[in-house]
Amino acid sequence: MRKTFLYLFLGCFTMVSAQNEPVDYVNPFIGTTNYGTTNPGAMCPQSFMSVTPFNVMGSDLNKRDKDTGWWSTPYSFDNKYFTGYAHVNLSGVGCPDMSSLLLMPTSGDMIVDYRKYGSEYKDETASPGYYSNILTKYNIKTEVSATPRVGIARFTFPKGQANILLNLGEGLTNESGAMVRRVSDTEIEGTKLLGTFCYTASQAVFPIYFVMRINKAPKSVGYWKLQRPGETWEKEWNKDAGTYKLYTKYNREIAGDDVGAYFTFDAQEGESIEVQMGVSFVSIENARLNLNTEQPKADFEAVHKAARKSWNDDLSRILVEGGTKDQKTVFYTGLYHALVHPNILQDVNGDYPAMESSEIKTTKENRYTVFSLWDTYRNVHQLMTLVYPERQIQMMHTMIDMYKEHGWLPKWELYGRESYTMEGDPSIPVIVDAWFKGLKDFDVNTAYEAMYKSATLPSKENLMRPDNDDYMKLGFVPLRGEFDNSVSHALEYYIADWNLARFAEALGKKEDAKLFYKRSLGYKHYYDKESGAFRPLLPDGTFLTPFNPAQGMNFEPNPGFHEGSAWNYTFAVPHDIAGLAKLMGGDKKFVDKLQMVFDKEYFDVTNEPDINYPHFFSNFKGEEWRTQKIVKQLLNDHFTNTPGGLPGNDDTGTLSTWAVFNMMGLYPECPGRPDYTLVTPTFDKITIKLNPNYYKSDKVVIEAVKPMDAANANFIGSLRIDGKVHDSFRITHEELTGAKEIKYLLKPIAGK
């Protein structure tokens, strides 16, 4: 029996007031514990400068320490011991890098050992483009903000000696070695080496250049450098051996593993000193140009105001109404996190370091960096394409330029270096997905050439697909090393090849299309009827034995699978759910098994290969309520307005974007397929501003319409697009971006 609900159509439920702009809802502390690895630092959207409190070294007061284990974020909400502000940071990554140029204010006697100069803090506060605390040891108020390439700090001191330290020896990066040079009493410049991302990318190193300027003439200036310990006998003559030696008179450049610069002042009570940090990845000259252009003078208030505005402008591309304050906070913080990476790389004059090269090139648009593509190909670029298409196209230009410079599309690119972290060929779905959504203003032939190259080159020459010989010959990747992640590799190649097949077909390359499409179905090799799961194959084509599909939970090593169990991968063929269902014995068996994965808690909301599992139910008529129910449950359980409010590593915004899409009522289930699976919107009304250069509509308004007698209606009854009934739980990108108004008619009861 079909129950009919009465819906009340209202034009607008709430108004976004001046006091409650999108920027007001961002809580930068979300994700700063529970391994979210975000940080509460100050930055502008998709810019390389961020200024972040650094509290992961130097004291047992901290729960998390960068030097006692693998640690990938400059800040942990659980920690207490602040040792300065790190400049240029990564957000939501799983490997340590960046977070250097540690700027620290102290008062009283100057100490240059971070184990001693660090301080606990109180009154911590953060908002987009702003962070502040009070250092309790020194009674110093610290505040930071940023323009896209230049940080600024304001330190308010008590009366007496004030000190400002720049520590170039420490940082989150595993690289060391820096050089600093005094330009004047109030300006220093230098460079530091960064890189060795994930430890394994030992050749992926690159320099950061900086110019630091202080707006008050110091009483004294100097450097420090940790001295070699020397032999025992040296202590007799060299009092500095093994200690941080102060260089009080030397004022040309100093280089070393552990060096720093200091400035001391006589401060009045409550006196503020502002410190600007211009950065470039091209040269010291460009760091200065960035500084002079973006912040010609130290003006903390102006910088803060502009940063806040730039965030609000970006966040306002999506306006949400209704929902709780916490839900809005989760949403806008998610969008905020989605707008951290990829970020621009070029200086104000357009200069940037070419990929894997010492060449400096110049661009007239944005050159992007920090492509964590194994993560972001799944949803971040889809969000960019929908809401910020003018940026997505430039990211694609960047990716294709990287191919031109380096011979390969990016995989996990970090500041011009390819770290080859994670597996697969993720640039393909990023580009193909956007192309099918109409973003075609790029060098299509070169893009195809790049994709074809990585799909077809033999292993020996193939930096993208190191196991391509096996893959091309066998149709799968056999297990050749105990933990070689062979199945995970192959699954990535299948989705990439499916995208490539579709792209080839669209470009009229029929033979290629056939070849790659056939390849994309190779996942079937892995299906093991006995366990009902994907199971690693040996080179002779037999399955690995013994085999437990539940092995691999919680980062337990697992043959064939990267960070997960077979259950986290067995459904990971979003491009052929129908085929997989057939393989599994039919739709019901598929649905039951997928439900089992959730029921038995094999599902891992923090690991990307299964994050679209909930949406797969919607491929089966009558089962869409499962998608809606599970997504709502996951949002409720794992995405909260707390420091632990991300379920795990944000993966440069991928988890956050999962929440953003799902809270808007739609999710890009299959990369490369230009459509969205419908889920129940979290908000009553969502206005997505669309870029009319790319889309038919200039905005689309999504309304979640609940029956008058069912305020808690959590399921989608039906959809009306511009008043017309939409008879599907999927909506194409074209439909979405061509509509003015989409009404979700919700109902409180699952099923038909």
Next chain:
Amino acid sequence: MRKTFLYLFLGCFTMVSAQNEPVDYVNPFIGTTNYGTTNPGAMCPQSFMSVTPFNVMGSDLNKRDKDTGWWSTPYSFDNKYFTGYAHVNLSGVGCPDMSSLLLMPTSGDMIVDYRKYGSEYKDETASPGYYSNILTKYNIKTEVSATPRVGIARFTFPKGQANILLNLGEGLTNESGAMVRRVSDTEIEGTKLLGTFCYTASQAVFPIYFVMRINKAPKSVGYWKLQRPGETWEKEWNKDAGTYKLYTKYNREIAGDDVGAYFTFDAQEGESIEVQMGVSFVSIENARLNLNTEQPKADFEAVHKAARKSWNDDLSRILVEGGTKDQKTVFYTGLYHALVHPNILQDVNGDYPAMESSEIKTTKENRYTVFSLWDTYRNVHQLMTLVYPERQIQMMHTMIDMYKEHGWLPKWELYGRESYTMEGDPSIPVIVDAWFKGLKDFDVNTAYEAMYKSATLPSKENLMRPDNDDYMKLGFVPLRGEFDNSVSHALEYYIADWNLARFAEALGKKEDAKLFYKRSLGYKHYYDKESGAFRPLLPDGTFLTPFNPAQGMNFEPNPGFHEGSAWNYTFAVPHDIAGLAKLMGGDKKFVDKLQMVFDKEYFDVTNEPDINYPHFFSNFKGEEWRTQKIVKQLLNDHFTNTPGGLPGNDDTGTLSTWAVFNMMGLYPECPGRPDYTLVTPTFDKITIKLNPNYYKSDKVVIEAVKPMDAANANFIGSLRIDGKVHDSFRITHEELTGAKEIKYLLKPIAGK
């Protein structure tokens, strides 16, 4: 009874043949063991570039190791393990510094750890401007030469992989930290910190800049850097932790404590590769300018030829005839050592770093550096004044410019930094001595102002005389710390003040002259009748008790005296030997006591305060034979044509100059007094070319005329200057430089 000898006057005994030019007599290995601390490297006269084999680290094969004790020279003749060529070195100093930019060729697999890449060597040979050996581990012939500011190496490889390494992590200096940047496949540039001379001069640090160029395109290039050891757990992921990591792809700048650059080649059998190293103390740009100007292309042969010629030109200012080959070798090697320091500091364009400043200044004449003045005021500058007056005047200009830049005349200046090593006020006698010898073309008023300042400022403000309060008040320096060298300090002030008094008088400053002359006699306070020696005084004016005048031999610590016993200081008032003799109870008592010092072996030929003791006998009529006898004995015993042929630390040429003067038959007994004490010439004929811009004669020929029946005539009978009998065992500077010919009529018997 007076015996009469028959003298045979011959115009010329021998001719200097083409095969036997002065440069042929230099043995750069003299002083390379027995703590002479010279080195056999290639250089040009008084230039900053020297290229020296570095064999004092990395292996137990070496007897002397820079890292197992205080060691002040890059090379020891006793050692066996060669780890490269050091660029810019000190010769004859007692503290470690400089000797960095270690250039090493290897063959076969490339290894960047000097503990492993070093090699034993054979077929070692050295001559002015040239050094060569064969590295037995690699079968590589290495050769080095230099222009004044640019080194050149020629490495001849066996067939196969050839490697060229530049190690910037090690060196003799106690400072660390370097930066290197690839300019092209065949050129690198960078900087390294040097300084902390004698360990104690912890703020006396300065950068060296370099540009290195190779004349063959390499097969591969890269850097290395010693990685932090990291915590134990890091080894699991980071295979490079604690090791020398190779940077094979990175090609911008790299900085760190222990970094280097490598180049590999495919070499043909016997293929030579030349490496040029341009250096500057101003900037990388200037290092390149020096390189491009002095060696526009790599041409080892041309550089070697020019270096050799420049040495021969300088050494030929004095031509000696007669004597044995070994004696000529000792003489010309001594002159060679005297022409190492002070050396020029300025680049080819005249740029140099101002004293204790970051300012770069420009000069049209030479700017000198490496002023070890406590040593060199005693004879090296006297040698410069006599034979190279056009350089001595420029050294004086440098010293006065240092005062203008820094507020103080130099004491122990090293590359623009004052290390305040040793005691006293040694610039005063250097300038006054030259002034009285007619070198007056300098800013006399400023010089006097500088001298007056250090002589009169109270201790607190006095960087030159830290105990000036006591000295000015008491007339002596009392012992206030166990090993404060108080007597040594005061003795230096007395000779300085005597010089200053004479200078003041000559300038018509009668009151000053009186004051400083009175001060200069303050040594009498220290005379202890009981011991017959100078004895430390306590602040209350009483003598230190107990007291043993023989304490302090062989670097044994000794209250009141710096590196020596009271006997090494008790006669150290060359400006008032007559007064001292009176104090000691008359001439005979003085002579007997001085003879006792020699007889009991209290005399130390290696320590400067007593090196003019032998000449003091000549102040007493009839005792001059003692001077002649002892000097001859000392020359025979301690100055030989062997690696241990210097009796101790050469002290930037001071010991060598002692030999040079004495072998010529004259010695400047008292700094500031323009005369020479006569000793028996070692050679039959000595021609000193004089600079006619400064002196009346353009050359003076000294002839040692022996009676026909007494070839072994070792004592001076009488002197004839231009044919006229000279009735003294002393000759004034004016007499010497005004003469054409001075004949020493020798006799075999001492005494009258």
